[in-house]
């Protein structure tokens with residue numbers, strides 16, 4: 284029997300601003316997940332938070348895009364929204380953009396990443412969850428760990444990976460449907476780089492191993508802006524990455540995160556800051572940020588999860604966090620000039636555009652002498 288790993292996350296309200304869900308919300312989500320396990324819908328499940336987002340890791344046998352599982356996640360977030368409203372929390376129900384559930388959480392606000400697998404005898408995987416960033420935050424680390432021998436020594440050393448990986452990449456600004464392209468490394472390396480250099484438009488949807496045909500990674504691709512037609516919070520994506528044996532090792536997958544790469548997100552979703560790898564259940568603070576990513580490692584066996592290993596809760600990452608703070612402060616020192624703030628097409632609030640219209644009327648074109 285195949286096992287499905289589903290991660291669905293949403294911001295349904297938070298304490299103190301856009302900072303973290305309340306304990307009561309987390310407790311309610313945990314109760315609902317336990318009920319799902321008792322009822323047999325789920326074989327296992329976990330509830331975590333990253334900044335103001337609650338992530339549900341649901342294990343089951345119903346495959347991806349399953350109506351019952353998606354409805355379960357939606358209903359759980361309706362429950363946490365009720366708690367948030369009853370406590371007067373900020374942004375209650377923020378990511379539930381539609382009034383009624385209609386079959387699949389995709390296109391309704393919550394982010395989701397799912398993979399159906401034939402469990403290997405040992406099945407280690409990592410769940411990444413981000414806050415104050417868009418789905419393009421995964422472009423750099425996913426491409427590097429699957430395509431670059433700088434991070435993935437296995438590409439040179441392990442025969443299984445020698446044939447490379449296939450990247451399915453989505454144009455997330457196309458709103459009529461899913462517009463995707465399928466490209467492989469090594470042969471399409473430069474074409475993939477050409478797309479991934481623009482993480483606000485082109486986003487990795489999944490990664491498949493060429494030799495085995497097995498899915499190695501899946502990531503959420505939704506852009507709330509495109510669903511709602513206006514800014515309603517950053518997308519705050521999730522990803523599942525399978526590790527070891529025929530896939531990159533856990534350490535190879537974590538390796539690119541040591542860069543603390545710059546991404547668009549942070550305060551008002553409109554600033555470039557360095558991504559900080561953080562421990563599970565970390566809050567948002569400085570300048571409504573910085574952009575944070577958590578990484579939880581599990582093994583799943585016959586549908587049951589082990590405890591989580593909190594990969595960024597290790598002394599090495601203290602140094603990376605310090606580096607990320609320094610990089611963010613360097614960029615923040617430039618305020619709103621140039622690359623510090625998003626370009627016109629990615630500004631998430633409308634103030635600049637409105638003011639530019641007003642100012643444009645005051646511009647005069649000088650007569651030529």
Ligand code: F6R
Pocket residue numbers: 300301415516517549550551552571
């Ligand atoms: C970014 C984010 C925050 C808010 C900011 C203003 O994703 O959630 O930075 O954009 O706190 O929030 P509002 O407009 O809700 O007052």
Ligand code: MG
Pocket residue numbers: 294296297300301302335374377516
């Ligand atoms: Mg929020």
Ligand code: MG
Pocket residue numbers: 294334335336414415516517519
């Ligand atoms: Mg969030």
